[in-house]
Amino acid sequence: MCGIVAYVGSRRAYPILIKGLQRLEYRGYDSAGIGLIENNKIVTYKKDGKVNDLISFIGDSSTDGTIGIGHTRWATHGPPNQINSHPHSSSNGKFSLIHNGIIENYLTLKIALEKKGHVFISDTDSEVLIHLIEDVYNSLEKKSSSNNDLLYQAIIIALNEVIGAYAIVILEQGNTQEIFAARKGSPLVIGIGNEEYFVASDASPIIEFTNKVIYLNDGEVAKLNKNEDVIVKTIENKIKSPYVQELEQTLESIEKGGYDHFMLKEIFEQPKSIIDTLRGRINPKTNDIILGGIIDHESRILSADRIIIIACGTSWHSGLIGEYLIEDLARINVEVEYASEFRYKNPILTKKDVVIAISQSGETADTLAALELAKEKGALTLGICNVVGSSITRTTSGGTYTHAGPEIGVASTKAFTTQVTVLTLIALRLSQLKSTVERNNYDFLIKELRLVPQKIEKLLLQNDMIKEIALKFYKATNFLYLGRGVNFPVALEGALKLKEISYIHAEGYPAAEMKHGPIALIDDEMPIVVIANRKDNYEKVVSNIQEVKARGGKLIAIVTEGDQEVKSLADYCIEIPKCFREISPLLTIIPLQLLSYHIALLRECNVDQPRNLAKSVTVE
Ligand code: F6R
Numbered sequence: 001m002c003g004i005v006a007y008v009g010s011r012r013a014y015p016i017l018i019k020g021l022q023r024l025e026y027r028g029y030d031s032a033g034i035g036l037i038e039n040n041k042i043v044t045y046k047k048d049g050k051v052n053d054l055i056s057f058i059g060d061s062s063t064d065g066t067i068g069i070g071h072t073r074w075a076t077h078g079p080p081n082q083i084n085s086h087p088h089s090s091s092n093g094k095f096s097l098i099h100n101g102i103i104e105n106y107l108t109l110k111i112a113l114e115k116k117g118h119v120f121i122s123d124t125d126s127e128v129l130i131h132l133i134e135d136v137y138n139s140l141e142k143k144s145s146s147n148n149d150l151l152y153q154a155i156i157i158a159l160n161e162v163i164g165a166y167a168i169v170i171l172e173q174g175n176t177q178e179i180f181a182a183r184k185g186s187p188l189v190i191g192i193g194n195e196e197y198f199v200a201s202d203a204s205p206i207i208e209f210t211n212k213v214i215y216l217n218d219g220e221v222a223k224l225n226k227n228e229d230v231i232v233k234t235i236e237n238k239i240k241s242p243y244v245q246e247l248e249q250t251l252e253s254i255e256k257g258g259y260d261h262f263m264l265k266e267i268f269e270q271p272k273s274i275i276d277t278l279r280g281r282i283n284p285k286t287n288d289i290i291l292g293g294i295i296d297h298e299s300r301i302l303s304a305d306r307i308i309i310i311a312c313g314t315s316w317h318s319g320l321i322g323e324y325l326i327e328d329l330a331r332i333n334v335e336v337e338y339a340s341e342f343r344y345k346n347p348i349l350t351k352k353d354v355v356i357a358i359s360q361s362g363e364t365a366d367t368l369a370a371l372e373l374a375k376e377k378g379a380l381t382l383g384i385c386n387v388v389g390s391s392i393t394r395t396t397s398g399g400t401y402t403h404a405g406p407e408i409g410v411a412s413t414k415a416f417t418t419q420v421t422v423l424t425l426i427a428l429r430l431s432q433l434k435s436t437v438e439r440n441n442y443d444f445l446i447k448e449l450r451l452v453p454q455k456i457e458k459l460l461l462q463n464d465m466i467k468e469i470a471l472k473f474y475k476a477t478n479f480l481y482l483g484r485g486v487n488f489p490v491a492l493e494g495a496l497k498l499k500e501i502s503y504i505h506a507e508g509y510p511a512a513e514m515k516h517g518p519i520a521l522i523d524d525e526m527p528i529v530v531i532a533n534r535k536d537n538y539e540k541v542v543s544n545i546q547e548v549k550a551r552g553g554k555l556i557a558i559v560t561e562g563d564q565e566v567k568s569l570a571d572y573c574i575e576i577p578k579c580f581r582e583i584s585p586l587l588t589i590i591p592l593q594l595l596s597y598h599i600a601l602l603r604e605c606n607v608d609q610p611r612n613l614a615k616s617v618t619v620e
Contacts, residue, residue: 001027001028001029001074001100001614001615001616001617001618001619002027002029002071002072002073002074002086002099002100002101002186002201002618003020003021003024003025003027003029003071003072003100003200003201004024004069004070004071004098004100004167004168004169004188004199004200004201005017005020005021005024005069005070005071005198005199005200005201005205006068006069006070006098006169006179006181006197006198006199006200007020007066007067007068007196007197007198007199008066008067008176008177008178008179008196008197008224008225008226009066009067009193009195009196009197009226010066010195010196010226011066011196012063012064012065012066013036013065013066013067013068014034014036014063014064014065014068016198016205016209017034017036017068017069017070018034018051018054018055018070019205019208020070020198020200020204020205020206021034021051021054021070021071021072021205022051023204023205023254024072024200024201024202024204024205025050025051025072025609026262026408026409026410026608026609026615027072027074027201027614027615027616028074028410028609028612028613028614028615029072029073029074029614030048030049030073030074030075030080031046031047031048031049031072031073031075031080031081031082031084031085032046032047032049032050032051032053032054032070032071032072032073032085033045033046033047033054033070033071033073033085033086033087033098034046034054034058034068034069034070034071034087035068035069035070035087035096035098035171036063036064036065036067036068037065037067037068037171037173037174037175037176038062038063038064038065040173040174040176041173041174042089042093042094042096042171042173043062043063043065044087044089044096045057045058045061046082046083046085046086046087047082047085048080048081048082048085051072065176066176067171067176067177067179068171069087069096069097069098069169069170069171069179070098071085071086071087071098071099071100073085073086074614076102076125076619077102077106077123077124077125077126078122078123078124079123083121083122083123084122084123084124086098086099086124086126087171088122088124088126088127088129088130089130090130090131090133090134091118091119091131091134092134093173094134094172094173095130095133095134095137095151095170095171095172095173096130096170096171096173097126097129097130097133097168097169097170097171098126098168098169099125099126099129099166099167099168100166100167100168100186100201100618101164101165101166101167101184101185101186101618101619102125102164102165102619102620103125103126103128103129103162103163103164103166104163104164105161105162105163105164106125106128106129106164109128109129109132109161109162110128113128113131113132113135116135118131118135125164129158129162129166129168130170132158132161132162133151133154133155133158133170134154135158136154136157136158137150137151137154140153140154140157149223151170151172151175151180152180152221152223152231152233155170155180155182155221156221156233156235156237159182159184159221159235160235162184164184164185165184165185165186165365165618165619166182166183166184166185166186167181167182167183167186167187167188167201168181168182168183169181169188169199177225177226177227178223178224178225178226179197179199179224180221180222180223180224181199181216181221181222181224182216182220182221182222182235183216183217183218183219183220184218184219184235185218185365185368185391185618186201186363186618187201187202187215187363187390187391187616187618188200188201188215188216189201189202189203189206189213189214189215189216190213190214190215190216190222190224190230190242191203191206191209191210191212191213192210192212192213192214192230192244193209193210193212195226195227196209196226197224197226197230198210199224201616202387202616203247203249204249204254204406204408206247207247207249207250207251207254208251211246211247211248211249212244212245212246212247213244213245213246213247214230214232214242214243214244214245215243215245215389215394216232216242217240217394218391219234219235219236220232220233220234220235220240221233221234221235222242230242245389248388249405249406253405253406254406254408261409261597261607261608262408262409262608263409263411263413263501263593263597263607263608264597264607265409266407266408266409266413266414267413267414267460267590267593267594267597268460269405269414270413270414270417270453270456270590271452271453271454271456271457271460272453273402273403273404273405273414273417273418274417274418274421274452274453274456274586275453276403276404276405276418277402277403277404277418277421277422278421278425278449278450279403281425282425282446282449282450287442287443287446288432289425289428289429289432289446291400291425291426291429293382293398293399293400293401294382294398294399294400294426294429296398297354297380297382297397297398298429298430298433300354300380301332301354301380301430302332302430302433302434303352304332304352304353304354304380305333305350305352305353306332306333306334306335306353306354307326307332307333307334307335307353307354307355307356308334308335308336308337308342308347308349308353308354308355308356308374308379309322309323309334309335309336309337309355309356309357309358310336310337310338310339310342310355310356310357310358310367310370310371310374311336311338311339311357311358311359311364311367312338312339312340312359312364312366312367312617313412313496314360314412314415314416314493314496315358315359315360315364315367315412315415315416315419316336316338316339316358317416317489317490317492317493317496318358318416318419318420318423318489318493319336319356319358319423320336320488320489320492321420321423321486321489321490321585322334322336322356322358322420322423322426322427323335323336324485324486324489325423325424325427325486325582326423326426326427326430328427328486328582329427329428329430329431329436329437329582330427330430330431330433330434330436330437331431331434331436332430332434337370338366339357339364339366339367339369339370339371340366340370340620342370342373343366343369343370343373347373347377349373349374349377349378349379350377350378350379351377351378351379351380353374353377353379353380354379354380354381354382355370355371355374355379355380355381355382356381356382356383356384356399357370357371357381357382357383357384357385357392357396357399358383358384358385358419358423359383359384359385359386359390359392360385360386360387360402360404360407360412360415360419361385361386361387361390361615361616361617362383362385362386362387362389362390362391362392362393363387363390363391363392363616363617363618364392364616364617364618365617365618365619365620366617366620367392368391368392368395369620371383371392371395371396372395375395380397381395381396381397382396382397382398382399382400383395383396383398383399383400384399384400384402384419384422384423385399385401385402386401386402386403386404386407386415386418388401400422400425400426402415402418402419402421402422403418404417404418407615408608408615409607409608410500410501410608410609410610410613410614410615411497411500411501411596411607411610413497413593416493416589417456417586417589417590420585420586421449421452421586424449424582424583424586425449427582428442428445428446428449444580445580445582445583448579448580448582448583449583451579452579452583452586452587455576455577455579455587456586456587456590458577459576459577459587459590459591460590460594462574462575462591462594463594465574466574466591466594466595466598467594467598469556469572469574469595469598470595470598470599470601470602471598471602472572473527473554473556473599474502474598474599474602474603476504476525476526476527477504477505478504478505478506478521478526478527479495479498479504479505479506479507479526479527479528479529480495480506480507480509480514480518480521480522480526480527480528480529480553481494481495481498481506481507481508481509481528481529481530481531481592482508482509482510482511482514482528482529482530482531482541482544482548483508483510483511483530483531483588484510484511484512484531484536484537484540484541484544485536485537485581486536486581486582486584486585487531487533487536487584487585487588488508488509488510488511489585490531490585490588490589490592491508491509491510491511491529491531492508493508493589493592494506494508494529494531494589494592494593494595494596495507495508496508497592497593497596498592498595498596498599498600500610500613501596501597501600501605501607501610502596502599502600502603502605503603503605503610503611504599504603511530511540511541511544512540512544514544514547514548515547519547519551522548522551522552522553523551523552523553524552524553524554525554526553526554527553527554527555527556528548528553528554528555528556529556529557529558529592529595530544530545530548530555530556530557530558530566530570531557531558531588532545532557532558532559532563532566533558533559533560533576533579533581533584533587533588534559534560534563534578535560535579535580535581535584536581536584541566542565542566542569545557545566545569545570546569549569554571555569555570555571555572556570556571556572556573556574556595557569557570557572557573557574558573558574558576558588558591558592559573559574559575559576560575560576560577560578560579561575561576561577561578562575562578563575574591576588576590576591
């Protein structure tokens with residue numbers, strides 16, 4: 001969703017802002033803009049479309065300032081046009097703001113401000129916020145004898161009137177020394193350089209310049225004066241001492257590294273990212289699993305009535321796999337809920353429940369809100385997140401990082417497989433504590449889990465063959481994905497990957513459920529992807545395949561290597577290496593990711609930034 005980048009220091013701000021916006025493109029957006037201070041005046045450039053459109057639009061215009069703000073907007077209030085793009089200015093043009101989030105009471109505020117004579121030119125809630133700050137500033141100015149920190153105070157007072165979520169950065173005309181930043185519910189990171197500051201929605205625009213960062217907490221407002229230390233106050237006007245952290249991220253990790261697309265790079269990174277997820281978590285001598293962020297909560301998990309997993313999208317699919325694994329291996333009752341539904345359904349929650357939030361970004365608004373609700377009701381809250389220091393990781397009592405590394409492609413790939421890896425570790429750890437899996441089997445499963453990276457390497461060698469299959473089907477208008485048991489969520493995930501990047505309608509179904517409705521869709525035009533690995537209800541899936549064949553459907557089967565039966569029925573087969581059922585989702589998903597990627601490419605779709613989608617969904 002919206003991306004924020006800002007700079008104050010002595011370098012030229014323009015290239016830093018533009019590069020920063022390009023690094024944030026993955027978040028999803030439909031217009032972009034920047035504001036700079038030049039000759040003590042705020043100069044604003046905005047354009048609908050992509051950052052490259054903004055660059056062409058700016059052309060040779062002057063861009064010399066050493067202080068500025070930049071924004072990519074994912075439209076919420078009003079269409080993605082030039083006027084609604086950020087930055088937005090106050091009435092007198094003295095202040096300029098970029099905003100990520102939603103001001104829920106913007107209409108009430110707008111009506112009150114209009115009565116005072118404010119005129120709005122955009123449809124946005126963000127413009128209302130900068131007018132509100134201006135209004136407070138004007139009344140403070142009337143009462144005050146000095147202008148010292150007047151804007152800082154005005155921001156704090158104004159934010160107290162705001163309901164909703166925001167990450168904001170503000171420029172003040174004539175003030176080339178400082179910018180102001182605040183957050184509640186939307187992420188914001190401050191980078192500390194040498195007499196310079198950077199601000200961004202995540203660390204990707206910053207790591208090139210510094211690895212010293214501060215993650216602002218909810219309800220904090222920072223004054224960043226290039227000649228002074230950072231000052232952080234809460235919106236209750238209390239001084240806070242900011243916690244400066246060192247970033248571990250590297251620049252290479254956020255670049256394409258020779259691949260045509262981030263998505264392809266991230267698909268191919270999966271062997272490495274799973275190694276990183278497993279690193280240090282399995283004792284090589286005893287096979288015991290150690291999950292540092294959960295260890296203190298194990299007894300509470302073991303005595304829990306149930307585990308509730310909350311998540312959205314791909315993370316929800318990995319949660320469904322977690323449900324199969326934890327119930328099957330550790331015999332603990334698990335429920336998986338869409339966070340967006342859970343938060344509004346008045347859920348029955350007690351202190352005996354354990355709620356696990358799964359989120360790549362750690363910033364998904366619905367997941368965060370559902371988690372806060374669970375916390376309020378006394379449930380133990382844990383997180384499975386990728387982004388270190390993200391809001392969900394700071395809201396939960398414990399949890400496990402996936403260590404997938406930055407995921408830039410909007411369509412989740414390595415985030416999914418690393419989440420499933422963590423869930424497998426949790427299920428196995430709980431099974432060990434509850435003695436629900438025999439030691440021999442446990443040791444076999446651990447061995448299998450360790451072999452996953454090399455099996456994925458082998459699977460990736462089939463990339464060209466999968467491209468050939470894509471060539472046969474890229475013009476299809478519908479796809480059906482079928483799987484059973486632990487591979488049913490993989491069918492859902494395969495369908496989601498296809499629809500989000502190729503815009504082909506695709507649905508995932510439990511294979512046996514097909515005859516209760518979707519079978520009506522099958523004709524000789526319809527491609528059906530079936531996951532039919534040997535160890536997972538194989539005979540039942542073969543029967544389902546027969547039902548598809550009898551109706552002329554075109555079958556693409558994911559089979560275990562050496563399979564003959566399904567091979568004789570299917571039009572196309574992709575072999576996965578032999579593996580245990582519990583481990584199979586980590587392999588069966590790989591060809592489905594590649595199939596979607598190649599189909600999307602053949603349809604000339606923007607693979608890394610599919611239309612309308614945002615990487616980090618920070619509004620509900
Ligand atoms: C799909 C995808 C989304 C996310 C969803 C949750 O490829 O990326 O469905 O999985 O928006 O995001 P996180 O995991 O960041 O909470």
